[in-house]
Amino acid sequence: MPKTLPVLIDASPLCCTPLGSTDPLSEADALALALRLKALADPVRLRLVAFILAQADLEACTCDLAPYVGLTDPTVSHHLKRLESAGILAKERRGMNVFYRVIPEAIHAISRVLDLTGG
Amino acid sequence: MPKTLPVLIDASPLCCTPLGSTDPLSEADALALALRLKALADPVRLRLVAFILAQADLEACTCDLAPYVGLTDPTVSHHLKRLESAGILAKERRGMNVFYRVIPEAIHAISRVLDLTGG
DNA sequence: CGACCTATTTGATATCCGTCAAATAATCTG
DNA sequence: CAGATTATTTGACGGATATCAAATAGGTCG
Numbered sequence: 122m123p124k125t126l127p128v129l130i131d132a133s134p135l136c137c138t139p140l141g142s143t144d145p146l147s148e149a150d151a152l153a154l155a156l157r158l159k160a161l162a163d164p165v166r167l168r169l170v171a172f173i174l175a176q177a178d179l180e181a182c183t184c185d186l187a188p189y190v191g192l193t194d195p196t197v198s199h200h201l202k203r204l205e206s207a208g209i210l211a212k213e214r215r216g217m218n219v220f221y222r223v224i225p226e227a228i229h230a231i232s233r234v235l236d237l238t239g240g
Numbered sequence: 241m242p243k244t245l246p247v248l249i250d251a252s253p254l255c256c257t258p259l260g261s262t263d264p265l266s267e268a269d270a271l272a273l274a275l276r277l278k279a280l281a282d283p284v285r286l287r288l289v290a291f292i293l294a295q296a297d298l299e300a301c302t303c304d305l306a307p308y309v310g311l312t313d314p315t316v317s318h319h320l321k322r323l324e325s326a327g328i329l330a331k332e333r334r335g336m337n338v339f340y341r342v343i344p345e346a347i348h349a350i351s352r353v354l355d356l357t358g359g
Numbered sequence: 360c361g362a363c364c365t366a367t368t369t370g371a372t373a374t375c376c377g378t379c380a381a382a383t384a385a386t387c388t389g
Numbered sequence: 390c391a392g393a394t395t396a397t398t399t400g401a402c403g404g405a406t407a408t409c410a411a412a413t414a415g416g417t418c419g
Contacts, residue, residue, distance in 0.1 A: 140286075140289060140290050140293060140347065141293050141344075142294075143294050144290075144294065145287070145290055145291055145294055146286055146287050146290035146291075148283065148287070151283035151284075151286045151287045151290075152283045154283075154286055155280075155281050155282055155283040155286055158277055158280050158281035158286075159278075159281040159282075161274075161277050161281075161354075162274050162277035162278040162280075162281040163274055163278075163376090163377085164267065164270035164271045164273075164274040165270075165377085167259075167265055167270040167273055167274055167277075168264070168265050168267070168270045170259060171259050171263075171264055171265035171270075172264055172265075174259060174260050174356075175261075175262050175263065175264055182395090182396095183395075183396060183397090184395070184396085187396095192377090192378075192379090193378075193379055193380080194395080194396065194397080195378080195379070195380080195381095195396090195397070195398080195399095196377070196378055196379070197396095198396065198397050198398085199376095199377075199378085199397090199398095200377085201397095202397085203376095214385080214386085214396090216386065216387070216395095217385075217386050217387060217394060217395050217396080218386095218395065218396085219395080219396060219397090225260075225356045228259065228354050228356055229354070229355065229356050229357070231354050232351045232352075232354035232355045232356070233351075235280075235347050235348070235350050235351035235354070236348065236351045236355075237293075237344045237347055237348050237351070238348065282406095282407085284407085301365095302365075302366060302367090303365070303366085306366095311407090311408075311409090312408075312409060312410080313365080313366065313367080314366090314367070314368080314369095314408080314409070314410080314411095315407070315408055315409070316366095317366065317367050317368085318367090318368095318406090318407075318408085319407085320367095321367085322406095333366090333415080333416085335365095335416070335417075336364060336365050336366085336415080336416050336417065337365070337366085337416095338365080338366060338367090338415095
């Protein structure tokens, strides 16, 4: 097999009209949004994202992330993979290390959907 | 205002500094935020919230919500309870029916934490 | 009170999820 | 190539969760 195509296995385009609009939420849009929210809805993953965002170069390697959250490497890898699958993180291998950075638009898109001012 | 004492069993105050700030996220804040996000991170619950927000009087009774999402009454009750425990919905009994309304500030608080503009 | 209606709780079940240890992969260096 | 280092995958396990049917609670009206 040709190897991992672009990733984003779970996440659909980016979706949807703000929650506060007078339109109901289609099942498809609800599912897509729920997938993103689920990826963020874990204390460990939230801390991983916040940690990466707090770095000067806006990226962090697994070797720094695992000690920070105090869990084993496999567990941290699992969380990072979930965030990547949801389109929230992007990974890049450099030498022996793997670096992750946040895709701000993914998080901000969620923020916009949940912004009720103007509904 | 008479009625319904605050009911927030799960949800702590309201928390926290925006994700994009240079501060890391404490474990406690991460947990509190994750609880809120988890409550929203389900397609059925998202559609329930959107449906209520779309009503003219900004509330809906279980009798309308259950048919809308196409699940059994007990299942819908379960989801509504989860949303209420997270401080996202407030319930009020009137006669034989129970009405739910959204607490906009709860949702908007999440939106603000996830707003990265200005981080 | 008793029949009836709406909503929630209880119990059961199948699935998903977070975690770790052990095995495997990817890369660098000698 | 062999050894060392970092990261991910696999396998296992306990705990959470979404769902339904059946039982129960809350409330109205005859």
